[in-house]
Amino acid sequence: MTSLPKLPLLEPRADTLEKCVYCPKLCRAACPVSNAEPVETLTPWGKMSMAYFAARGDVEIDPLHAEPAWACTGCLGCRERCDHKNEVASTLTLARGELYARGVAPAGAVRAQEIALRREPDVAEAARAVDGGAGKDARVVLVVGCGYLLHHQTVARQAKAVTEKLLGQPVRVATRCCGLSSLEAGDTASFRKRAQAMAEEIGSAEEVVVVDPGCARAMMTDYPAAEVTIKPPRLLVDVAHDALARFSTLGEAPPRYHDPCRLGRGLGRYEQPRALLEKIAGAPPAEFERNRGRADCSGGGGLVPLTFPDASRGAASARAAEHERLGGGTVVTACAASLRRLQTVGADAEDLVTWLARGLGVGTE
Ligand code: SF4
Ligand code: SF4
Structure with missing residues (x-):
């Protein structure tokens, strides 16, 4: 045999x-x-x-x-x-x-990879629109994440405004995708190629700031595994948390905070987003029943919205239903995939970046 x-x-x-x-x-x-x-x-x-x-x-x-x-x-x-x-x-x-x-x-994974490659020019165009050309000679590169650039352009603009305000200098918006979607599709050769292209775009920048925790984790853990070297990036949430005192308190109803899997379990940032929301709202954010390390996933990651769409929607609907059962209002997350997933099941979801922008009085025009 x-x-x-x-x-x-x-x-x-x-x-x-x-x-x-x-x-x-x-x-x-x-x-x-x-x-x-x-x-x-x-x-x-x-x-x-x-x-x-x-x-x-x-x-x-x-x-x-x-x-x-x-x-x-x-x-x-x-x-x-x-x-x-x-x-x-x-x-x-x-x-x-x-x-x-x-x-x-599966067909969904192959399609996701085809879409990711086909959208590369769209990502670059969206990044240039957010950048506006002012950051051409900037010493800081901002990796916003294609999930924000393509689906949440207002949040992408706010991320740039927040970063520039906090660092006190212009930033250049990266025009490439980190390649995570290729890794998740299974096309590892393409992932390595895209990671290398991102590394070249970052080049000799003095500082790299990353908004989306999916991109950040890919750059921090998957790039080294693929033998792609970049300057270690900083998370925007860390940049903001280091400047906590600079955020105004708006005295608004605190939102409920959803721990994005890759920011929480993936990168260990549980308290920084909460501290920022507390400073800006004036009271601690409300919680899901399971939170921090035991938080439930919103179903937006790993290409599952394309490969197992019913399961993805089911996970997001369960989060939205729990949010309503606990009193509803605004739910804040800090990941483009989670933001999109929660919004597509009807939740009043916002990104942490939007709250940061309001707390600094920038990017809200
Ligand atoms: S609990 Fe068991 S099934 Fe789950 S990850 Fe650990 S070894 Fe695997
Ligand atoms: S989706 Fe399921 S198998 Fe995958 S990391 Fe989460 S709990 Fe584990």
């Missing part, structure tokens, strides 16, 4: 995969995808088991067995609840790369 092909790039993750395969699924309640679509193969255990079987050559490498690897928003909720702090999301990202290269990625 001929043996089935294996996935060699997953060999270094054998221990991680085995931990999940032999686990009684202790993290299952954390997964926004299997909570929205309660199917065993979509639990963290199911996805890791399928990747394990594919890696060992126990199942056919085909679209059916490949699909679960894309049923992950990258929310890191399972890692938070795991005694081993098992790296499910990054292991599934590796699996996506192997499966995409073998031509068995």
